[in-house]
Amino acid sequence: MARKPPSFSDVKTNVQDNVIWKSIFRPGSIYRKGYRDTSRDRALAAMNNVLYHLHPVKVKRHGLKLTYTYCLGGLSFFLFILLTITGIFLMFFYTPAAGAGTEIAYANMRDISASVTFGNLVRNLHRWGAHAMVFTVFLHMARVFYHGAYKPPREFNWVVGVILLLLTLLLSFTGYLLPWDQLALWAVTVGTNMMGYTPVFGEQVQFVLLGGVSIGPNTLLRWYVLHVLFIPFVTVIFLAVHFWRIRKDGGISGPL
Amino acid sequence: MAEEVSIDQEVYDRLIAAGTSERIARAKAKAATVRKSKIAEGASLGPRPADQAGKALEEYRSSQGGGGTAVATKTGGDDTGNGGGRLTPDERAARVAASLGTQPSSIGVPAASEHTHRLLALVPPAGIQQVQSKQMDKVYTWPHLLLVEFVALLAMGSLLLIASFFLDAPLGSLANPNQVPAINKAPWYFMGLQELLRYFHPMVAGVTMPGVGVVMLMAVPYIDKNPSARPENRKVANLAFTFFMTFWTILVIIGSFLRGAGYEWVWPWTQGLGFTL
Incomplete structure (x- = not known):
């Protein structure tokens, strides 16, 4: 006698109703057995998930309207995550080394474009994603201004936001040098020449950032470390403060 | 689900x-x-009825070998008429003293001590900051907000994926410090500054103006003391910010699209776009 294959719901029940599954998903998770569309479980779904719990359990209704936030802050964060993931992928195939006869960085760029599986797609995603992030961060700032969302008690979070804007620009600008092509070298030359005009310690600033008097192999290594480690690290700290302050200052601003 | x-x-x-x-x-x-x-x-x-709770507390006490009589907390409503069932500090202190018993507790300050501010339980209600937040029209984050965010994420993700599939990121020839390219531009978000360099001394265009701009931007909440967030009440602020944003946008557009070889003014339809993302 042939045994009847288990139905989908049987399999689902067996998978969900065991010690391991229950230990992974906290009570109220929509993946846990017995989730019901009630106020209690809706609250637990947000509360008992490490990522969703960035949000409060309840949010002001007017903030849901797409035309209030346009999701710009959320999209900026999403792009930051996407850039981290694609950036880590690119790091596997890139060495920040340049110099006469050993143009490794540039050779790596050509390999990523030509022979690494999905290399070109991931590099494109990283490049376009970076431009998109600068853009969404600018738009997010404009949105916040026009809603007067920096007014008390949110003054300091606006300042944190301006710092995050500067960090975004620095992240993008340090990444601009890494392909080590003519475009990168001269765009960065234009940018860093301005730094030399900083009063009092301009030359010193330029020397430290370039690792010499002009852009060379030292600059590449320095900016690589800044781009993949130092600035993302600082950014994550400010992001944490930014998100935390949104909730401490009473959630999203408004209604107008 | x-x-x-x-x-x-x-x-x-x-x-x-x-x-x-x-x-x-x-x-x-x-x-x-x-x-x-x-x-x-x-x-x-x-919650369990008061008599049951009292009995449970009594059992707990005797099992712990401690003294004192259990006093079930009143649940408000039917109370003494002072401030809608709220206890006076003296009553509260009496209750705490009764529940702690005559023996001094091994930790903290005794209930009868003068240093009542050390014990949160003995702080008079007037001493506790009362948060008077207005009830607002709120909805659950799950599913309402998270659904909107998920759709936005998918839209942005697919847009980028499609763009990345069809458009390749630029890669010029190998960097050569001895050969200045004819068209020499900063990334687009710095083109406003590069355009300013055409008109002002580098000290002004490259340091003073962006420095003052950033400080002004950070100082916005401390300068704008207008408490209203409604657009009709803050025309000056909105106008100033729109002017600021438009000014930079125009500079970026000029620098990006209307400047060619040697950073001279060109029309894109005569000599093409001297612009790389």
Whole structure:
């Protein structure tokens, strides 16, 4: 006698109703057995998930309207995550080394474009994603201004936001040098020449950032470390403060 | 995924008849169904009655070998008439003293001590900051907000994926410090600054103006003391910010699209776009 294959719901029940599954998903998770569309479980779904719990359990209704936030802050964060993931992928195939006869960085760029599986797609995603992030961060700032969302008690979070804007620009600008092509070298030359005009310690600033008097192999290594480690690290700290302050200052601003 | 909870029709009808809004009535009727099913499963709901709680406390005390008599906390409502069931500091201190018994506790400050501010339980109600937040129209983050965010994420993700599939990121020839390219531009978000360099001394265009700009931007909340967030009440602020943003946008557009070889003015339809993203 042939045994009847288990139905989908049987399999689902067996998978969900065991010690391991229950230990992974906290009570109220929509993946846990017995989730019901009630106020209690809706609250637990947000509360008992490490990522969703960035949000409060309840949010002001007017903030849901797409035309209030346009999701710009959320999209900026999403792009930051996407850039981290694609950036880590690119790091596997890139060495920040340049110099006469050993143009490794540039050779790596050509390999990523030509022979690494999905290399070109991931590099494109990283490049376009970076431009998109600068853009969404600018738009997010404009949105916040026009809603007067920096007014008390949110003054300091606006300042944190301006710092995050500067960090975004620095992240993008340090990444601009890494392909080590003519475009990168001269765009960065234009940018860093301005730094030399900083009063009092301009030359010193330029020397430290370039690792010499002009852009060379030292600059590449320095900016690589800044781009993949130092600035993302600082950014994550400010992001944490930014998100935390949104909730401490009473959630999203408004209604107008 | 979600098991839809049926509505307790009786409760729902009663609430609707009482003039409750449809949304709240539905939620309460759902809650009633869940409560019923829980009672049917034999679970006890809600706080225990005061006498039961008192008895439980007594048992706990005797099992711990401590003294003192149990005093069940009053649940408000039917109370002394001072401030809607709130205890006076003296009454509260008396209760705490009774529940702690005559023996001094091994940790903290004794209940009878003068240093009452050390014990949160003895802080008079007037000393506790009362948060008077207004109830707002709120909805659950899951599913309402998270759904919107998920759709936005998918839209942005697919847009980028499609763009990355069809458009390749630029890669010029190998960097050569001895050969200045004819068209020499910063990334687009710095083109405003590069354009300013055409008109001002580098000290002004490259350091002073961006420096002052950033400080001004950070100082915005401390300068704008207008408490209103409504657009009609803050025309000056909105106008100033729009002017600021438009100014930079125009500079960026000029620098990006209207400057060619040697950073001279060109029209894009005569010599093409001297612009790389």
